[in-house]
Amino acid sequence: MNSAQRTQTATTAEPQLPLRYAPTIAVDDAAEAGPQRILVLGATSGIAEATCRLWAERGDHLFLVARNADKLNVVAADMRVRGAGYVDTAVVDLDDTTKHAELLAHAVNSLAGLDVAFVALGVLGDARESELNFAEANRILQTNFVSAVSLLTWLGNFCAQRHHGTLAVLSSVAGDRGRKSNYVYGSSKAGLSTFVDGLRNRIDREGVRVLTIKPGPVKTAMTEGMRSSDKFADVETVATSLVKAIGKRAGVVYVPGKWWIIMRVVTLIPEFIFKKLDL
Numbered sequence: 001m002n003s004a005q006r007t008q009t010a011t012t013a014e015p016q017l018p019l020r021y022a023p024t025i026a027v028d029d030a031a032e033a034g035p036q037r038i039l040v041l042g043a044t045s046g047i048a049e050a051t052c053r054l055w056a057e058r059g060d061h062l063f064l065v066a067r068n069a070d071k072l073n074v075v076a077a078d079m080r081v082r083g084a085g086y087v088d089t090a091v092v093d094l095d096d097t098t099k100h101a102e103l104l105a106h107a108v109n110s111l112a113g114l115d116v117a118f119v120a121l122g123v124l125g126d127a128r129e130s131e132l133n134f135a136e137a138n139r140i141l142q143t144n145f146v147s148a149v150s151l152l153t154w155l156g157n158f159c160a161q162r163h164h165g166t167l168a169v170l171s172s173v174a175g176d177r178g179r180k181s182n183y184v185y186g187s188s189k190a191g192l193s194t195f196v197d198g199l200r201n202r203i204d205r206e207g208v209r210v211l212t213i214k215p216g217p218v219k220t221a222m223t224e225g226m227r228s229s230d231k232f233a234d235v236e237t238v239a240t241s242l243v244k245a246i247g248k249r250a251g252v253v254y255v256p257g258k259w260w261i262i263m264r265v266v267t268l269i270p271e272f273i274f275k276k277l278d279l
């Protein structure tokens, strides 16, 4: 199906998705057989954009969702230039969960199916403000946890019904243990990681892969200006690990891999010592 035909499919899509697309090939075979149909939620994220570049270069089909139209247009144009087989976009504030079902149905119809959904949206928020003011804590929890849960509930059921697909979710090492410096953000990611663990254990037997990605600090807009940010991982390193992990059967991946060891040590520190540390 060419781009023009797909665009036509998108414009005639029903708002609520009927069970229209049955799996035709398994994900492993699909990777070898041809382009993957990939939905990216939070496509203007630094990590997501670097990952999309790799997907575009191998000719995959992309449906990109973000809330900033200008930034999204730049990313979409770049993906077309890099060789993506198909690119469609939607501008949506994903904090509005009432829009999710219609958006996801439209995306799947536009892609004529779904092989991979990548949930990348997130906010760091203002840690100090979130300690003092519930409105800021609520904003962080809404984007990082509630909105992601809403998206993944729809996507998990969609993929389980078809016994097909991979859901890749950007959580964070910050969710592995509450620290005094960012426990509201950390708890939003802890909740997300636990939700994704449970979802994996529910739908793995249906043939759906659910991958939790836990990056350590990465050089993106989110961490710009932070102390020692020049030592953070590059988005390209994270993107390469992420694309590899999606091609394997891993459930939880730390990127870079050294963060698995670091977080094992961090979670073993007794609480009476941990509360004295400035972390």
Ligand SMILES: NC(=O)c1ccc[n+]([C@@H]2O[C@H](COP(=O)([O-])OP(=O)(O)OC[C@H]3O[C@@H](n4cnc5c(N)ncnc54)[C@H](OP(=O)(O)O)[C@@H]3O)[C@@H](O)[C@H]2O)c1
Binding pocket: 041, 042, 043, 044, 045, 046, 047, 048, 065, 066, 067, 068, 071, 092, 093, 094, 095, 096, 120, 121, 122, 123, 124, 143, 170, 171, 172, 173, 214, 215, 216, 217, 218, 219, 220, 221, 222, 223
């Ligand atoms: N950078 C790190 O050190 C790091 C480490 C661990 C985990 N992570 C996680 O990795 C993910 C990507 O982060 P990043 O580092 O790539 O940061 P980023 O460049 O700041 O990307 C975050 C993206 O989420 C989007 N977003 C936020 N709220 C949204 C909403 N309501 N609707 C639609 N899009 C929304 C942002 O859109 P706008 O541009 O419109 O704001 C932005 O594109 C996040 O979940 C983050 O928590 C990052």
